[in-house]
Every structure is written in structure tokens, then in C-alpha cells.
Amino acid sequence: MGDPPPHPEPPSQEPAIRRGSQVSEPSPGQIQLPAAVPEEEVPQTPFDVQTRQGALMGQANLPGWSQWGSLPQQENMPVFPPEAARAGDAEYPPMNMVFPSEFQTLPYMDESRIQGADQSSLILQQLQGDQSNLFQQLESAYQDPRGNLLDHFYQRDAQHLYEGSQHWPYVRADPALHVTPSELGFPPYGTEVPEPGPRQLAVQNAKAYLLQTSVSCHLSLYEHLVNLLTKILNQRPQDPLSILESLNRTTQWEWFHPKLDTLRDDPEMQPTYEVAEKQKALFVRGGGGAEGEQEMEEEVAETAVPNVMETAFYFQQAGVGLSSDESFRVFLALKQLVEQQPIRTCRFWGKVLGLSRSYLVAEVEFREGEEEGEEEEGEEPMEGGEALEAPPEEEGEEDEDRLADVVPKPTWKPPPAVPKEESRSGANKYLYFVCNEPGRPWTRLPHVTPAQIVHARKIRKFLTGRLDAPVVSYPPFPGNEANYLRAQIARISAATHVSPLGFYQFGEEEGDEEEEGGAGRDSYEENPDFEGIPVLELVDSMANWVHHAQHILPQGRCTWVNPLQKTEEEEELGEEEEKADEGLEEVEQEVGPPLLTPLSEDAEIMHMSAWTARLSCTLCPQYSVAIVRSNLWPGAYTYAIGKKFENIYIGWGHKYSPDNFNPALPASIQQEYPSGPEIMEMSDPTVEEEQDLKAAQEQALATAEEEEEDEEEDEDEDQDD
Amino acid sequence: MDAEGLLLSLELASGSGQGLGPDRRASLLTSLMLVKRDYRYDRVLFWGRILGLVSDYYIAQGLSEDQLAPRKTLYSLNCTEWSLLPPATEEMVAQTSVVKGRFMGDPSHEYEHTELQKVNEGEKVFEEEVVVQIKEETRLVSIIDQIDKAVAIIPRGALFKTPFGPTHVNRTFEGLSLSEAKKLTSYFHFREPIELKNKTLLEKADLDPSLDFMDSLEHDIPKGSWSIQMERGNALVVLRSLLWPGLTFYHAPRTKNYGYIYVGTGEKNIDLPFML
Numbered sequence: 001m002g003d004p005p006p007h008p009e010p011p012s013q014e015p016a017i018r019r020g021s022q023v024s025e026p027s028p029g030q031i032q033l034p035a036a037v038p039e040e041e042v043p044q045t046p047f048d049v050q051t052r053q054g055a056l057m058g059q060a061n062l063p064g065w066s067q068w069g070s071l072p073q074q075e076n077m078p079v080f081p082p083e084a085a086r087a088g089d090a091e092y093p094p095m096n097m098v099f100p101s102e103f104q105t106l107p108y109m110d111e112s113r114i115q116g117a118d119q120s121s122l123i124l125q126q127l128q129g130d131q132s133n134l135f136q137q138l139e140s141a142y143q144d145p146r147g148n149l150l151d152h153f154y155q156r157d158a159q160h161l162y163e164g165s166q167h168w169p170y171v172r173a174d175p176a177l178h179v180t181p182s183e184l185g186f187p188p189y190g191t192e193v194p195e196p197g198p199r200q201l202a203v204q205n206a207k208a209y210l211l212q213t214s215v216s217c218h219l220s221l222y223e224h225l226v227n228l229l230t231k232i233l234n235q236r237p238q239d240p241l242s243i244l245e246s247l248n249r250t251t252q253w254e255w256f257h258p259k260l261d262t263l264r265d266d267p268e269m270q271p272t273y274e275v276a277e278k279q280k281a282l283f284v285r286g287g288g289g290a291e292g293e294q295e296m297e298e299e300v301a302e303t304a305v306p307n308v309m310e311t312a313f314y315f316q317q318a319g320v321g322l323s324s325d326e327s328f329r330v331f332l333a334l335k336q337l338v339e340q341q342p343i344r345t346c347r348f349w350g351k352v353l354g355l356s357r358s359y360l361v362a363e364v365e366f367r368e369g370e371e372e373g374e375e376e377e378g379e380e381p382m383e384g385g386e387a388l389e390a391p392p393e394e395e396g397e398e399d400e401d402r403l404a405d406v407v408p409k410p411t412w413k414p415p416p417a418v419p420k421e422e423s424r425s426g427a428n429k430y431l432y433f434v435c436n437e438p439g440r441p442w443t444r445l446p447h448v449t450p451a452q453i454v455h456a457r458k459i460r461k462f463l464t465g466r467l468d469a470p471v472v473s474y475p476p477f478p479g480n481e482a483n484y485l486r487a488q489i490a491r492i493s494a495a496t497h498v499s500p501l502g503f504y505q506f507g508e509e510e511g512d513e514e515e516e517g518g519a520g521r522d523s524y525e526e527n528p529d530f531e532g533i534p535v536l537e538l539v540d541s542m543a544n545w546v547h548h549a550q551h552i553l554p555q556g557r558c559t560w561v562n563p564l565q566k567t568e569e570e571e572e573l574g575e576e577e578e579k580a581d582e583g584l585e586e587v588e589q590e591v592g593p594p595l596l597t598p599l600s601e602d603a604e605i606m607h608m609s610a611w612t613a614r615l616s617c618t619l620c621p622q623y624s625v626a627i628v629r630s631n632l633w634p635g636a637y638t639y640a641i642g643k644k645f646e647n648i649y650i651g652w653g654h655k656y657s658p659d660n661f662n663p664a665l666p667a668s669i670q671q672e673y674p675s676g677p678e679i680m681e682m683s684d685p686t687v688e689e690e691q692d693l694k695a696a697q698e699q700a701l702a703t704a705e706e707e708e709e710d711e712e713e714d715e716d717e718d719q720d721d
Numbered sequence: 722m723d724a725e726g727l728l729l730s731l732e733l734a735s736g737s738g739q740g741l742g743p744d745r746r747a748s749l750l751t752s753l754m755l756v757k758r759d760y761r762y763d764r765v766l767f768w769g770r771i772l773g774l775v776s777d778y779y780i781a782q783g784l785s786e787d788q789l790a791p792r793k794t795l796y797s798l799n800c801t802e803w804s805l806l807p808p809a810t811e812e813m814v815a816q817t818s819v820v821k822g823r824f825m826g827d828p829s830h831e832y833e834h835t836e837l838q839k840v841n842e843g844e845k846v847f848e849e850e851v852v853v854q855i856k857e858e859t860r861l862v863s864i865i866d867q868i869d870k871a872v873a874i875i876p877r878g879a880l881f882k883t884p885f886g887p888t889h890v891n892r893t894f895e896g897l898s899l900s901e902a903k904k905l906t907s908y909f910h911f912r913e914p915i916e917l918k919n920k921t922l923l924e925k926a927d928l929d930p931s932l933d934f935m936d937s938l939e940h941d942i943p944k945g946s947w948s949i950q951m952e953r954g955n956a957l958v959v960l961r962s963l964l965w966p967g968l969t970f971y972h973a974p975r976t977k978n979y980g981y982i983y984v985g986t987g988e989k990n991i992d993l994p995f996m997l
Contacts, residue, residue: 237892245931246881246893268899275954319742323735326953351738353961355948358736437954462963462996465950606822612774617744618799631774631823634986635738650738652966654996658822661992 219255227251278439282332304346304364305335311348311646314639317616318627321648322351326438333438334362340442341433342367349432349493350635350649352485357465359434361489362442365424366431408672408679418555420449426550426558427453427490434485436465443467445486450556451478456487460654460661475664488653490552496636497549497647498599498628500538503530504548506596524548524595532642538626539613542599545628545638551592560590605632606658632656722980724753724765724781730971730980736952736959737969739984741770745779748800753781756795756803764890768794769967769983771861773826780865780983787887788880789913789935794865796828806858809866816853817860824987830857864987872962873911874938874970876979877901881931888934894977902958902974903949909935916940945997963997966990 210222228251232240240247312327321327330348338346341364349361421428427450433442459473463485471477471484479487504524538544550558593601602610610632616639617624630636635651685693722730727750731740741749749767757765762783771778779800782792795803820832831854838851881891901907916936920928938947946964951957962968967985972978990996 242889243893246891250893272899272955279954317742317744319740319745321735321738321740323732326735353737353948354950355945355963357950358952437952439954460992460996462948608774608823616742619744629772656986661995663995 217256219252224252224255227255275437275439279329282329282336282439303335304338304343305331306347308334308348310644311648314625314641314644314646315637315648317625318614318637318639320627320637321650329438330360333360333435333442337362337364337433337442344368348648349489350651352463352488352649352653353651354463354465357436359436359463359465359485360438362433363430363493364433365429418450418557419561420447421557421559427494427552427556429550430493432486432489434467443482445482445489448483448486448490449478452483452487453490453552453556454554456484456491458664463653474666485653491655492633492636492649492653494549494552494558496630496633496638496649497547498545498638499548499645500530500533500640501544501546501598502527502533503643503645504546504596530643533640535615535624535626535641536621538628538640539615542602542609542611542613545599545611545613545640546596547593547599548596550595551597553590553592555590558592562589599628602632605656722767722982724749724757724767726978726980727753727767729978730767730982733957733971733973733978734959734969734980734982736950736957736971737961737967737984739770739967740982745800749779752797752801752803756781756783760793760805762793764788766792766980767982768865769985771824771864771983771987772985773824775826777826778824778828778861786889788890789888789911792869794862796861798826798828806862806865809862813859814863814867817855817863820855820860821988824861825857828856828858828861831855832857832860861987867989868965868968868983868987870910870912872965872968873981874908874960875911875981876972877907877909877937878932879979880935882934883931896975896977896979897958897972899955899974902972903951905938905941905947905949908938908960908970909933910938911935943994943997946993964990964993 207222210225211220213220228248231251232247237243237247308327308331309324312321312324315321316324322330334346334348337343343364344367345365347363349363352359352361428447432445434445435442455475455477458475459471459477461471461473461484463481467480467482467485469481471479471481477484503526505527507523507525533544552558553560555561599611604610608631610630612629612631614627614629615621615624616627625639625641628638628640632655633649633651634656636647636649638645638647722734728746731746734740753765753767756762760783763786764784766782766784768780768782771780776798779797781795781797781803783795784790784792791808793808794806796806797803819834819836834853834855835850836853837848839846839848876894876897878897879891879894880888882888897907912935914934914936917934941947943964946962948961948963950959950961952959956973958972958974960970962970965983965985968981968983970979970981
């Protein structure tokens, strides 16, 4: 053993910087093996810091082979391999850094990456080995010690891990490695290794060139190619040549975006995880384990939660509806709703799509006697409106006293508001709850007013997905998106909720026909004797289906109300105005088709029936379901089989119209004031007229003066006389 | 959507509410495979379903090696027997633009449209009302073509172009990241680019010629005609077209799953500017 040749100053700074840029935390012991080890998570070996630095020294920053002689400090050199082998248990044997990466990764043989790491380094060794006598010399020297070490560590799974293992004895003799000849048992570089010939010199120069780090990053082409080839060999894609560019790009990307360590979550996925947590809460059964049995009985007995899965199954036969796991989540969300609110019956009404979010709608009925807070809020605005009307009238009366600056009163009076329907009747028969996604809280929609329905018929807007968004339209919609949504739901329900003929029947007749204006019956009940209509018949004729939701009159209500019925306050205004009003407007009572009208009576759209009925599966008519699809409201479906039926709506919430939408034109300009004799608009005289007038006036003056003069002359003459 | 991953794709696209029944799915799986073999397509896409009054049309498209080459369109009424449709021409589109209303569902149905045509008789020129018959098949072809050109989309990076010319499927496409998936710029129209040459040089310098060779959705007119939503608790991004309601595009971020399907009446939503 000769003296170890002096090693140059360890350029530990530079490599450290380079490493720092690549790995967020230089984990102790993770050898950044010079330029040959793929940067993938090489498992960490707790090395001495010193030895690590030693390896760093060998980083391929310095061109040339001057480092070949560089050696780590002797005292820090870990034990020579045979001793290490004897150390045996060695999870983390203090390994000589001379040994390339495969030794490092020994303890972690179960990781597949190691194989790749090894193979790459093996290949490089092979390449290098072929090119230099030097290396071969080292190879031979290395045989035995390696044999011992390797045998020890590779005992267990040597076979399958190292198919090409006959190559492993090659030295991965990178110039950056430090070899301590004294400890490795062969003479040091300086004394016995011959000068490299011109060919080897060329090779060394080429390799040095490849090892240059790029200007913009601290990655050298050499390392990149190593990573790339390692990746290809690991993953073995088919036809790698054709995807070479993509692989190139991906490898580079991966180098600079190492996977975050296991302590921190991926920040991008944060919202996803939150939503998943919320949905997980849905799946938890309420109540503790001790009450489990009791709850089970209660739940099994009678629950308001509908059998969403069964409905979803039938609709799926027709290709309608959400996927089955989504339906299950909807079911759980409905269950949550039933637990939170006092609900008697509940039904999944459907899904209304929006621009940024969609709505899941549930149709519920509260139990009898449940207070509905919405009603009070609804009444206040109405009272406020009436209060506002009163003061201007008083002021007007005061102003009449002062005739001077009287502001002309507008004679326009807003049309009287149609009162909204009571809850549990007509369009407000059911309450609706919406949520954006299963797991999110349910929001109650307010009752719908006739004005809102009338306006909703005139406009056509997409829903954005936020309940408080304003609806900007002309004519201005009285309300925000929650009201608009509710109005559309009311229209869709009234138009498309159908059932097979006979499922519902009217209650006992008690002089219904004598009610005001023959409004018709507005309630129905289930028919216990319903036998079910064969599916084929259901599909054949539309007369077998009936509407079971009340039709909404043009007024906006289901039962007609004369808006001109005066309340007590309005009667105080004075009888004259009343009479005038009554004279002008006589409102006809609006009548709509009565409840339980068959679908065959529905109006056609452009010579096309408003409904399409099909069998769900033509190949097996005996088991298929009858599906009815509305052409007027695309997205409304109903299925019926045997004694079961159900309606659902999934769509954007708009009516189909074959003609283009014509927005309402703005109203004509109002008259500012009534024309009367005292206020009459006249056009200004034109220039010619003014001149004529002036001329006429002058002439009149002139003649007047002449007359005066004449008179004076006469007087003078008289006086003179 | 690719016929290979049909079942998963249908599950993911089911958020719009319309899909296929199990009998149709089963017949599609088998028949599309046979179509691929018979016509020697490289990929077969299930394009969607056009709802007609009497019956529905099921449409499939076949692609050759070059993904951007004109696609062949096939239709079927029962998902088992497929017939090839002729390629669309400008005339067809112009001719069928006058037809309104729903599809009947019968390919041989003829729409009647009365036109005023100038008829030369000798020296007199007068207009006569001529009843023009337009076949429903023609209308089908032109509608499918219009929908394709307007709203068929794919995510950025799913196709790449080689210097030799043809466009290939990018097998290393790992999906868009979550932040990219919510932007309109990450999606391209699946057709030959039209707007690309109008970009300024500065914009073009930032583009990657192998990936950015199609128009993105950013400059679609009218603005806001796409609705982007996250479904399934942020695990799926769904784009729905408002111009052709019924077209749904889905993509699971960070995975390779993406596709689009059209299930609708085949009518353009002309009222879109009023509705936004």
C-alpha cells in the first residue's frame, strides 16, 4: 500500500449547493452519488457526515480525472468491506463510499427502485469498465471483497433482483469516486496505473463534457440521461422510441418536482380531501352502539326517507339518472335531511344543473302543525308595501292645499298584487330543500308567489349555482336565484308530474262542484284498489297517464283569485276611484284543466305530442319498464311498472320552445302628465312666424301711431278752430 | 368517449342525468368491437345519442391513425347494426339550417320546406314556391358535424403532433392537475385549428408546438358558453356546453380518464346570449 495521494480541496460547497437545489432537505446519509445515481428516492443510509462529504467531493463538477486520486480522510474511512461483512447484522453498515449505490441500497432491497438504481449503475459500470484498462484492474481487485459483502447482503433475494447480476462485479469506477487503494488492496493510482492512451483520453473528455451542469439548473446531461434510461428500464413501456420525447420531458419534470415527503399533504388536493371528509360524515350512522338495536327497529319501521336506490334502478333501465354511487350518496343526504327536519314525506325531486354548481332538490312535506318560519317573513314585505302606499297619499292631500307648486300626481297605479297561495296548497303544496352536493347542508327554498311564476314564464336564464345570485333580466325578476329556482320547480312539477291512470283518485265528493267558480278539486288520495296497468298499454296510449299536480293558471296560482277584491284599506281611498277602476277592468276568471287530466289532452308543440312513451328495453318486453319522457320540459322522466311509479327531473330547468326566445320589449314611454287646458304643450313659433308676428305688430303700432297722430291732428285742428 | 373504457366513461359522465340503459351498454360493447374490426379503425368513439320522437339515434365515430383526420360517423337505431353516414359538406349544412324542431327518429323521414325560388321561364322571372324535401339523414349528418366542430373537446396534452405530420395519442398523458383542470385554456377543440394563426407572435412563442396545435376554449364565442363544475367531491371536472345543451365532457384530474358524450335533442341553443 502506498501513501494515499493527496486529495484536492473538497469542493463541498458547490456540490452542497447543487444538492440543496435538488433535494429539499438533505437527509442524513443520503448519498448524492456523483452523477450516476437516479435521483429517485434512494433510501437513506445513515452515513457519517464525513463520509458523505467525501462523496460530495467526488461530485462531477471538476472536469478531468484529477480527482481520481482524491481520497477521503483515512480515519473516517469506514471499515473495509470484509469487516463490514462480518459486522453482519448491518442494516446500515458503514459502507465505504467507494462502493457504488447498489451497496447503499442493500438494506432496502424490497423496493423496486433499487433494482433500477442498481441496474443503471451496473450498466454504467459496464460501459466504463469496457473503456478503461484502469477499471479492469480495479475490477479484478474487487472480485473477492465484493463477493463476500454481496453474498452476505444478497443472500435472501439475490436471484430475482439481479438477473443481470453477472455484471455486478464491475466497478462503477466513476472518477468522482474515491478509492483508497490502501484499503482496497491494490496499489494507488499514482504509482501503478499507466497513463491513459489517446482513445481513453477522448472518452474521458467526452464524459467530462457530459458531466457539465447546465447553466439554468444544476443538472448535467449525464445525470439526466441516466435518469431517463433508468426510468425506461424500470417501466419497460412498449415502443419507447416513439414516446422518447415525452419521457424526456417527464423525467426532467420529475427531477425538479420530487414527491413531497409523507409529512405534508399535497396542497392542491386540499379541497378534495375536505369534501371527502364531509361525505364521509354521511356514511356514519347516527347514535351510539348501545342504542343500535332500538334505532334499527325504528329505522326499519317507517321512515320518511324514500327508497332512492330502487327508483334509481328503474330509471337506469331507461338510461336516465345519476350513477348508482351518486344515487346512494343522495339517499344518505336525504336521510340526513329527514333527521334534521320534522318531515312527514320526502321525495327526491331531481337535479337542476347550473353554471358553476348544480342543485339537488328534495320535495318534502312537513308534519302537521309544524311552524313554518318562512310565512312570517313573507308577510312582512307585503305589509311594508302597503304602508308605503299610504303616506304618499297623505302628502298628496296636503299638497292640494298649496295650489302653487303642485306636482302633478301620476295616475298610474301598480296592478294589485295577486296574493300568494297558502302553504300546503296549490303551487306551494310541498316544501323544497336544495343542496349543491351530498354532504353539504340543505337549504330551504321560500314559497313561490304568483308574481314570480308570471315573471319566470317571461324570462329564460341559466342558474348559476349560488342561491343568493341576482337574476338580471327584463322584466325584472322579483327575487334572487332562490326564488327563480323555486318558480321553475313549481312550473316543472305542475307540468310534468304524472302517474298512471287510477293510481290516484279523488276523495269523497262533498259538493265540490258548488265551490266558487267551479275551481275544481284540488286534492287527491291514493287509490288502494289500484291494480296496475300493463306496461304495453301504458306505452301505447297517453290516456293511461294523468297529471296529479295542479295546473298553474296564467295568473300564477292554481286556484283563481280575483285581484280586484278590495281590502279594507283600499276602500278608504274614496269611492270615486274605485268605481272608475271597476269600470275599466273586468277580470275574467281563469280556468285551467282540472286535476287528474289524462296526458292525451295536453297541447301539442308544433304537431308533436308533448310526451314520448317508450319501453325501456325492446329486447325483453316482459320485464321492461314504461318510460314517459316530456318533450315540453326536456329532462323530465317518469317510469311506471306494476304498482310503482316515480317522476324525476334532471336538466337545466328550461322549457323547450321551437321558436327562438323573444325577450319582452320595454314598455312604451309613459305620459308624463295628463294634458289639460292649463298644461298644454305647444311648439315654439318658428323664425318666420316670429318675424311675421313682429312685422304685424309693427304694422299695428304704425297704424296705431298714425291714428293717434290723426287724432292729435284732429284735436289740434279742433283746438285751433 | 373511447369504446374501450365505455363503462367507466358512462359512469363518469352520468352527472348530466342522461346516459344509456344496461341493455344498450351491453350491445354497444359487442357491436363497437365488431365495427372496429370491420372498418379497420384505430379507435372507435361512442359519440352519443340524439333523442328523436319515435326512436333515438346512437352515433359512433371511427378514427384512423391520424387523430385529426376527418372522422367517419356511423349511426344505429338499436346499438347493434351500424350504418355509415356520408361526410358532411357545406351544402348540407346550409340546406338543413332551415329545418327546425326535433328529430323524428326515422332516417328516411323527409322534412318539407317551402322556399321561394326564382324560376326563369323565357324572359319572365318570377318566384315560385317550391317545396324542398330534406331527408332526415342529411340533417343528422350536418348536426353531428356542427356539434363536432363547435364543442368536441379534449384536454391539453392528450394528443401530440410529431414533426412528420400525423397526430398521435399521447400515451404518457397523466391527466391535468387540479388547478389546470379548472381553466378553459387547458382544453382544446378536437378539430383542425382555426384561430391559431390569428395569435400574435408573442403568444405563439409561449406555445409548445407539439402539444398546443389546436384552438383552446378560451376564445369561444359567446363568452361563457361553457360551464365548468367539479363533481363527485372535487374528483371529477365536468364541462357542459351551453351552446349545444346535452354535450358533457368529463375528466378525472391526474388520471387518464377523459371523454365527451352528447345526449340531447340535436338543437342549438340560439337563446344563449339571453340566458347568460
